[in-house]
Each structure stands twice: as structure tokens, then as C-alpha cells.
Amino acid sequence: MLIKIYVSFASVLNKKEEMNLAKNGIATVFCILFLGNILGGEGFETTEVSKEGLALSYFDALKEKFEKGVGKQDLLHLVDSLLEKESVDPEILSLLNTKINETYGDPWPIDTNPYPAHNLYHSWNTLLPHPYKNDICSHDSESTVCLTDQYMDCGYNHPFKGVVTSRFGWRDGxxxxxxxxxxVRGDTVVNAFRGVVRLAKWTGGYGRTVVVRHHNGLETIYAHLYKFLVKAGDVVDPGQAIGRGGNSGASRGSHLHFETRYKGKPVNPESLIDFKRFKLLSDSLVLRKTKSGFVAFQPGTLFHKIKGGDYLYKIANQYGITVNQICKWNGIKRNTILIAGRELKVSK
Ligand SMILES: [Zn+2]
Structure with a gap:
């Protein structure tokens, strides 16, 4: 019998979250977090036994139960009681995962991250909207972010289907x-991608703000809210209401200030979302590290490396596009000085 274990730490954060069962009809997905009490009464605090030893004994006990044909209901009950435990050692789960892989030769999707995209951030701050230092991306070059991950079931929902009144970029200096x-104050604002609420509190100029960390590594920010409908730690699905829109903080008139960030760096939301059609531009996004942050573009986007003697009209002609398009795609003006060696986006 092929049985899969799926350890979802998101479920720890929201214990009410349902468990995903009977995947593909043959594999059963279980949440197993803390095997101590059930599988022999040992806790992770035990110091005499090595982590490897613990992982192995949990694995053996687990295997024995599976091979004895423990009923689904019993296992569900077991899982329920495991979820009551609050502490967990990701290293032991990782070892358990390796052991399972070795035995069954099948990648068992054990997620040992306590929060979404923990491998990218290594921290979880529920008080500050921008807690990240530059060193979390200092070695980055280019990465592709999956926006519609079927495994993680993360589709996209537009936060609020309204008219854009101000875009990303330079404004009044x-x-x-x-x-x-x-x-309009009171309108429902919804979450964009599946994730976990990292912060839901009043924050300076943002006013009432919700920050959600997503499994794809992006964070989205929803500011100037009138009312919160979630709290930090809540697991949120795309389309789930997270707040009512408003005018809190430094805001002139009710509106939603929406940000997309990667490792704390702001990314133009229009590089991934079509704000007229209220949907994603494509299934993935390429993020290229620059000196100050990341530029985001669609996979397959063309770039032109500026050479000495280049000017916008010449480049536009070369690619059959207009100067206006170059300006728009790169957020520059017609009189911006072109610096040799830099790159310009020459396709949408
Ligand atoms: Zn704004």
C-alpha cells in the first residue's frame, strides 16, 4: 500500500484547517507532526537519543502501524492528537523524510518549513512589515517564481476589482x-495567493495593514484598511476576505494600497498582474537581482544591452517597437540618460 505522509506546518498555525486526504485515490495524505506520545511515549526533548535515532524509531513505529492496516479513522484520530502539539523539530522530520524516501523510493512531500517560503526568509516577524535585511538576497541572481502552483493549490484572486488610481514607481519625488x-470604505479586500498572514496590525503610514507570506516566496501587502478580518498566523486561501477597505494611515481618500514584494524588495505588481482583467499575466515570474532590489518580468522577455552610441529611437527601430513602449516597460523618460552595459526591456 502506498501511503504518503504530508506534514503541513500551516496546519499548526491554523488547527482548524482540514487535512488533505485520499490524494489520487491510492495515496493517503496524513499530517504527522509529533510522534512522541503516540509512538512510544518519547518526546523530542529526550537528550540521550540522537535525532537520527528518534527519526528511525518513529519511522519504524509508523511503518508497523501502516503494515498492520490501521484504519483511516484511527489514523485521523492519531493525527488530530498530534496536531495538539505545538513544538516540532524540523530536523527530525527531515531525517524521517529521508528514511521514507530511501524505503519507498518515492518523494514524500514532507514540508519541514514552519512558515511558507521559510527557506528563503528564515524568519517570521509579526510586528514589522519590512523586517528583512539586505543579506537575505545579497547572493541572489535570477530566480523563477511559480504563481500558479498546482501542488500547493495556489491560484490567484484579485485583491479588489477596482480602478487603479496610482501606479508603482516615482511619484512626487x-x-x-x-x-x-x-x-469605498467597507468594500471587501481579498487575499491574492494561498499563504499565511504574517502581520495584521496598525503600521505607521500604511494604517491598518495585512501582510501575507505566500508559498511561492512573494509577500503581498494590503494597506489603509478600515477593518481586519484575519490575524497573524491565519492560513489564507486565494480569494479569502482579509479585511474591509478604508482610509487608515497616511491616505487621502479610501483606497487599497497593494504591494507585491520578494524578500522584502518591492516588485511592480503590474509585472505579474493585469489590473484591467484582474488576473495573472502568466503562470510564472522571473525575478532578476539588481543593485537595489529585483526587476520582475515574464519568462521569455527580451532585453537589449545598451552600447555606446545607442539612443531610444535607434533601439526602438531595431526591435520594431516604439520609444513610448520602451519608456513604459522600463519606467524611464524619453530624456533618461542611457548607460552602456545596462539592460532595457524590449518586449512586454
Ligand atoms: Zn499607494
Whole structure:
């Protein structure tokens, strides 16, 4: 019998979250977090036994139960009681995962991360919207972020289907790190991708703010809310209501200030979302590290490396596009000085 174990730490954060069962009809997915009490009464606090030893004994006990043909209901009950435990050692789960892989030769999807995209961030801050230091991306070059991950069941839902009143980029001498969407106070704002609420509190100029960390590594920010409908630690699905829109913080008139960030760096939301059609531009997004942050573009986007003697009209002609398009795609003006060696986006 092929049985899969799926350890979802998201479930720890929201114990009510249902467990995913009977995947593909042959594999059963279980949440097993803390095997101590059930499988012999040992806790992870035990110091005499090595982590490898513990992982192995849990594996043996687990295997024995499976081979004895423990009923689904019993296992569910077992899983329920495991979820009551709050502490967990990811290293032991990792070892258990390796052991299972060795035995069954099948990649068992054990997620040992306590929070979404923990491998990218290594921290979880529920008080500050921007807690990240530059060193979490100092060695990055280019990565592709999956926006519609079937395994993680993360589709996209538009946060609020309204008119864009201010875009990402420079505005009155300051950089606008998000996009503003017009709304009426009390309108429902929904979560974009599946994830976990990292922060839901009043934060300076943002006013009432919700920050959600997603499994794809992005974080989304929803600011100037009138009312919260979630709290930090909540597991949220795409389309789930997270707050009511409003005018809190430094805001002139009710609107939603929406940001997409990667490792704390603002990314133009319009590089992944079509704000007129309220949907994603494509299934994935390429993020390329720059000196100050990340530029985001669709896979397959063309770039032109600026050479000495280049000018916008010449480049536009070369690619059969207009100067206006170059300016728009790169957030530059017609009189921006072109620096040799830099790259310009020459396709949408
Ligand atoms: Zn704004």
C-alpha cells in the first residue's frame, strides 16, 4: 500500500484547517507532526537519543502501524492528537523524510518549513512589515517564481476589482512601492495567493495593514484598511476576505494600497498582474537581482544591452517597437540618460 505522509506546518498555525486526504485515490495524505506520545511515549526533548535515532524509531513505529492496516479513522484520530502539539523539530522530520524516501523510493512531500517560503526568509516577524535585511538576497541572481502552483493549490484572486488610481514607481519625488486601487470604505479586500498572514496590525503610514507570506516566496501587502478580518498566523486561501477597505494611515481618500514584494524588495505588481482583467499575466515570474532590489518580468522577455552610441529611437527601430513602449516597460523618460552595459526591456 502506498501511503504518503504530508506534514503541513500551516496546519499548526491554523488547527482548524482540514487535512488533505485520499490524494489520487491510492495515496493517503496524513499530517504527522509529533510522534512522541503516540509512538512510544518519547518526546523530542529526550537528550540521550540522537535525532537520527528518534527519526528511525518513529519511522519504524509508523511503518508497523501502516503494515498492520490501521484504519483511516484511527489514523485521523492519531493525527488530530498530534496536531495538539505545538513544538516540532524540523530536523527530525527531515531525517524521517529521508528514511521514507530511501524505503519507498518515492518523494514524500514532507514540508519541514514552519512558515511558507521559510527557506528563503528564515524568519517570521509579526510586528514589522519590512523586517528583512539586505543579506537575505545579497547572493541572489535570477530566480523563477511559480504563481500558479498546482501542488500547493495556489491560484490567484484579485485583491479588489477596482480602478487603479496610482501606479508603482516615482511619484512626487518619492517611490510609490505599490499600486492604489479605488474603493469605498467597507468594500471587501481579498487575499491574492494561498499563504499565511504574517502581520495584521496598525503600521505607521500604511494604517491598518495585512501582510501575507505566500508559498511561492512573494509577500503581498494590503494597506489603509478600515477593518481586519484575519490575524497573524491565519492560513489564507486565494480569494479569502482579509479585511474591509478604508482610509487608515497616511491616505487621502479610501483606497487599497497593494504591494507585491520578494524578500522584502518591492516588485511592480503590474509585472505579474493585469489590473484591467484582474488576473495573472502568466503562470510564472522571473525575478532578476539588481543593485537595489529585483526587476520582475515574464519568462521569455527580451532585453537589449545598451552600447555606446545607442539612443531610444535607434533601439526602438531595431526591435520594431516604439520609444513610448520602451519608456513604459522600463519606467524611464524619453530624456533618461542611457548607460552602456545596462539592460532595457524590449518586449512586454
Ligand atoms: Zn499607494
Amino acid at each position: 518619492r517611490h510609490h512601492n505599490g499600486i492604489d486601487i479605488d474603493l
